[in-house]
Amino acid sequence: MPPEIQPPFSKILIANRGEIAVRLIRACREMGIVSVAVYSEADANALHTRTADEAVLIGAAEASESYLNIERVVDAAKESGAEAIHPGYGFLAENPGSAQAVADASLTFIGPSPEAMRAMGDKAAARTLMGKAGVPLVPGYQGEDDDESLQKAANDIGYPVLLKAAAGGGGKGMRVVENPDELEEAIGAARREAQNAFGDPRMIVEKYVTNARHVEIQVLADSHGNTLHLFERECSIQRRHQKIIEETPSPLLDDELRDVMGKAAVAAAEAVSYVNAGTVEFIVDPDTRQFYFLEMNTRLQVEHPITEMLTGLDLVQWQIRIAAGEKLPLTQDELSMRGHAIECRLYAEDPASGFLPATGIILAWQPPDGPGVRVDSGISAGTEVGVYYDPLLAKIIVQAEDRPAAIQKMRTALRDTVVLGLTTNREFLLDVLVHETFQKGTATTAFIAQHMNPWLPDEYVPVEALIAAAISEFHSPSNTGANLSTSENDPYSPWKRLKGFRMGMGQ
Amino acid sequence: MRLSYLANGHNHDVDLEKGEGGYRVTVGDSSQVVQVNSSTDGALQLLIDGKMLKAHVAAEGKQRYVWLNGKSYSFEKPSGSARRGAAAEAGGDGILRAPMPGQVRQVLVNEGDQVENGQTLLLLEAMKMEIRIQANLDGKLMKLHVAEGQTVDKDATLLEIEEG
Numbered sequence: 285m286p287p288e289i290q291p292p293f294s295k296i297l298i299a300n301r302g303e304i305a306v307r308l309i310r311a312c313r314e315m316g317i318v319s320v321a322v323y324s325e326a327d328a329n330a331l332h333t334r335t336a337d338e339a340v341l342i343g344a345a346e347a348s349e350s351y352l353n354i355e356r357v358v359d360a361a362k363e364s365g366a367e368a369i370h371p372g373y374g375f376l377a378e379n380p381g382s383a384q385a386v387a388d389a390s391l392t393f394i395g396p397s398p399e400a401m402r403a404m405g406d407k408a409a410a411r412t413l414m415g416k417a418g419v420p421l422v423p424g425y426q427g428e429d430d431d432e433s434l435q436k437a438a439n440d441i442g443y444p445v446l447l448k449a450a451a452g453g454g455g456k457g458m459r460v461v462e463n464p465d466e467l468e469e470a471i472g473a474a475r476r477e478a479q480n481a482f483g484d485p486r487m488i489v490e491k492y493v494t495n496a497r498h499v500e501i502q503v504l505a506d507s508h509g510n511t512l513h514l515f516e517r518e519c520s521i522q523r524r525h526q527k528i529i530e531e532t533p534s535p536l537l538d539d540e541l542r543d544v545m546g547k548a549a550v551a552a553a554e555a556v557s558y559v560n561a562g563t564v565e566f567i568v569d570p571d572t573r574q575f576y577f578l579e580m581n582t583r584l585q586v587e588h589p590i591t592e593m594l595t596g597l598d599l600v601q602w603q604i605r606i607a608a609g610e611k612l613p614l615t616q617d618e619l620s621m622r623g624h625a626i627e628c629r630l631y632a633e634d635p636a637s638g639f640l641p642a643t644g645i646i647l648a649w650q651p652p653d654g655p656g657v658r659v660d661s662g663i664s665a666g667t668e669v670g671v672y673y674d675p676l677l678a679k680i681i682v683q684a685e686d687r688p689a690a691i692q693k694m695r696t697a698l699r700d701t702v703v704l705g706l707t708t709n710r711e712f713l714l715d716v717l718v719h720e721t722f723q724k725g726t727a728t729t730a731f732i733a734q735h736m737n738p739w740l741p742d743e744y745v746p747v748e749a750l751i752a753a754a755i756s757e758f759h760s761p762s763n764t765g766a767n768l769s770t771s772e773n774d775p776y777s778p779w780k781r782l783k784g785f786r787m788g789m790g791q
Numbered sequence: 792m793r794l795s796y797l798a799n800g801h802n803h804d805v806d807l808e809k810g811e812g813g814y815r816v817t818v819g820d821s822s823q824v825v826q827v828n829s830s831t832d833g834a835l836q837l838l839i840d841g842k843m844l845k846a847h848v849a850a851e852g853k854q855r856y857v858w859l860n861g862k863s864y865s866f867e868k869p870s871g872s873a874r875r876g877a878a879a880e881a882g883g884d885g886i887l888r889a890p891m892p893g894q895v896r897q898v899l900v901n902e903g904d905q906v907e908n909g910q911t912l913l914l915l916e917a918m919k920m921e922i923r924i925q926a927n928l929d930g931k932l933m934k935l936h937v938a939e940g941q942t943v944d945k946d947a948t949l950l951e952i953e954e955g
Contacts, residue, residue: 456920469911473914473921473923476896476897476914476921477920477921480896480916524920637890638890640890640891640922641891641892641917641920642891643892643945644851645851647833647849647850647851647856648832648833648847648849648856648858650834650847665832671892671893671894671917671942698861699860699861700861702847702858703863704833704847704848704849704856704857704858704863705849705851705856707865708863710863711862711863714861742862743798743799745798745799745801745803745864746859747818747819747821747823748839748844748846748859749846749857749859749862749864750796750803750805750818750866751805751816751818751823751825751837751839752835752837752844752846752848752857752859753794753796753805753848753855753857753864753866754794754796754805754807754816755807755814755816755825755827755835755837756830756833756835756846756848756850756855757794757850758807758809759827759830759835
């Protein structure tokens with residue numbers, strides 16, 4: 285008999301939904317921890333609700349009534365007897381008020397301290413702090429944020445500028461402004477988005493660096509003074525300032541630059557006495573190889589799996605262990621990179637019309653599998669993708685011995701992914717993977733705007749696709765019964781017209 | 792029997808005849824013998840003129856979705872009045888529709904207002920993303936179909952402008 289491993293907590297509440305909630309629940313199960321899901325009225329049948337050991341309804345579909353409502357979340361934790369709350373990403377994850385409310389209820393928040401979050405969450409204050417710690421900064425302005433001051437700052441910095449929500453992250457409340465005429469309306473729109481997403485309309489202005497690479501460093505720090513970096517993630521493939529493909533290692537970095545950036549990230553984390561998992565984002569000028577601090581995300585990142593694939597460490601399990609006071613068992617020198625890992629984010633959106641979110645019901649879902657393929661998803665057949673939440677359906681992650689092999693593995697995995705019933709970016713992702721610039725590893729954050737816009741799906745319809753559609757009119761319902769309920773009410777169903785169709789006729 | 796599928800504005804007719812152990816399927820001038828090896832939950836395994844093929848098919852209302860060899864296709868089974876698509880495409884007529892499903896965050900104009908091409912008339916929000924609905928011609932706002940806070944479907948009519 286192997287020795288019993290004592291889990292660091294006996295019960296954890298997962299304050300999130302979708303793929304990340306499912307991923308956190310899995311980590312709990314692997315560690316022998318009972319998981320409690322929370323769900324909104326829209327998510328009564330969601331995968332995360334069904335996967336957890338227990339589930340608590342916390343409110344209406346609107347996130348402000350449910351997943352963003354810290355009181356309901358804390359109440360649910362207390363009622364269910366959970367000892368700790370994992371916020372995932374988004375929703376309550378980077379909100380120091382939430383972390384404080386969790387601590388005030390004598391529960392453990394699985395993430396950094398409210399103080400560290402506050403220091404980094406305020407983009408304006410973080411810039412000042414990082415400047416003092418000697419971390420290189422993008423030219424920018426953080427101060428009085430009335431429209432007039434922002435206008436003056438933008439003129440001083442020089443267009444194009446990037447307006448950013450002081451409280452923000454994840455591309456929300458962010459606008460690129462190309463010239464002074466557009467500034468006023470952009471400030472208004474960005475403020476409203478920021479107010480809705482973060483409850484805070486304050487703005488900062490930065491120089492918008494075009495043709496830059498987005499490279500971030502994963503850090504992991506325990507409460508015993510040990511801070512490690514788990515190498516980088518290259519996240520330059522973005523649309524609407526949100527990443528869609530990430531990889532590690534970055535094709536741009538060499539060991540020397542990796543070491544310098546890693547040390548800068550550790551310095552940034554230590555400057556705010558950071559504990560738990562966090563990510564320091566940089567932009568890198570590919571010509572000069574100079575790097576600049578962008579922001580620190582005080583939470584688990586969407587793209588954390590590629591780091592897990594590369595290093596073999598389970599970041600979520602370490603978040604939980606660190607929150608329970610455990611010590612990191614490794615030193616920086618003991619970490620190593622194995623091969624190459626890539627993640628593609630499968631979104632319900634239309635790449636042919638500005639990546640606008642798409643809605644619908646997932647009618648068929650068959651994720652890819654095979655050696656070195658991992659899928660983190662929060663959907664199943666029948667899942668309704670509505671307007672209330674982020675349209676991320678699944679993350680496809682692969683690991684292979686080198687970058688070309690990883691790209692090939694990803695292409696196969698994406699082709700094998702069956703998702704029917706709504707518009708997704710699956711074929712767009714496949715087109716990015718075969719683009720010469722991506723294959724060379726030289727894509728910048730402007731790649732999609734420069735090389736993939738406009739993009740149209742292949743309109744060719746093979747005869748076999750029509751045959752499959754026609755045959756299925758007569759087969760899927762009768763053989764399985766699974767789709768029969770829709771067919772019975774379907775005026776377009778051929779079953780309505782099949783009366784008098786004699787079997788064996790024709791031949 | 793004949794089935795019709797609309798893809799990207801083009802109609803495709805598929806003629807299907809059931810025979811011993813399979814179907815004779817004719818699309819355009821190509822005709823093939825198709826056998827169904829298996830069919831489970833929309834996953835089809837077909838033998839088309841002896842060649843094995845795997846596909847996934849799903850149906851919802853008149854929409855048909857097909858996955859085949861790593862590509863996805865979406866077809867519409869046209870009904871009697873299959874002109875909806877054509878009407879929605881004629882966009883420059885002063886009728887503004889929702890480009891995505893979402894919630895009307897703010898209405899910036901009133902009925903009867905004179906508006907200019909490019910002017911922002913309404914703000915639509917979905918999944919924390921804001922979209923500006925802008926006038927597509929100079930004219931008078933004749934009709935406002937939505938109110939602040941209202942949830943709208945994709946392609947719902949939002950505003951009507953009359954040129955002039």
